[in-house]
Amino acid sequence: MILNSRLILALDVLSRDRALHLATALKDRVDYVKVGYPLILAAGLDIVGEIARIAPVIADLKIADIPNTNTLICEEVLDSGAAGIIAHAFVGRDSLSACVEAAREAGGLVFAVTEMSHPGAEELMGPAAERLARMAADCGVDGVVAPATRPERISLVRSIVGERAIISPGVGVQGGSPSAALKAGADSLIVGRSITESPNPAASADAILREIR
């Protein structure tokens, strides 16, 4: 995994033009660009390859199906140019392992979701977070996703996943502190709206980069 700026741009926009514009404007400030289904459905899977020619892409698909379907989804997205994918662990280790195998085959990275930051995640995912992190490590993922809004949880996840990467959404608009998340053990920060909705995205990215350097 690339860890230069330690910043991942969450490209949560729906327009192909806006996505390509932001990726181009920010490519020297971020290690990866993270895209999800809303953009892929609106612009078509080819958008992954188009962005990948600008900056490495992590496809945040929260993959959560049976093993065979997970394999097919991973193959298509990695073939289209993604450098990494994000999958759920809660559907079980066979489903997650299918993603890991597809990624190995394609030379891509797999990140598992072990915890999410919206309130509903407290119901079933939160109490299972440690188990999900352990399962993810057992399955051989390259990293896990853990929320920057709760640095103490990042420390806990770090104690479970060892040297695997921790990528953390939730800084900026959602209130997480970039430096606290990194101090707690995050390797890379996923930042979206506080950059993409800024009147000056590059300057907003620079402000975060200054804080974490």
Added chain:
Amino acid sequence: MILNSRLILALDVLSRDRALHLATALKDRVDYVKVGYPLILAAGLDIVGEIARIAPVIADLKIADIPNTNTLICEEVLDSGAAGIIAHAFVGRDSLSACVEAAREAGGLVFAVTEMSHPGAEELMGPAAERLARMAADCGVDGVVAPATRPERISLVRSIVGERAIISPGVGVQGGSPSAALKAGADSLIVGRSITESPNPAASADAILREIR
């Protein structure tokens, strides 16, 4: 929800032509055609609208993200012509409610996954199945997905979800009995490979229809 034949075709193919061919050949034998991400990624989101002109489509996206992303995914897929969507309950009631609201807005149906049939689902989803079914009912889903491979689980889910629909994959190749699943309380059977991989898909569908009539 349409419950005429009580059969939903799982269109687990990757080719647009094959998908349209099968949908056309089987449209009078099934109430819905279920499509997932592998086909949508390969053929583009427009395939949903193309199939919807032949038969009503349930988009089985196993949606499992934060509420705002879930809303965007639902809006795009329902706008493209899907009659219903399938979302995970595991990520929490706010995420699932976002899908229900988007579906109400579009006049579509929402089904929640309360249980899956692959072995890995036994780890975290299985023990949570009753809680997931209760959450799904509370959130106002139109129905839930429960595996036909375990009729006793369908009966249990029925006791929780009341009049809401239960749609059940797992008959045929995976070994579930169509008539046992319906007797246990399923409203509609989701059948894929035993129809789509048959040398004569229409005849294979007819054989299932004869068994359940």
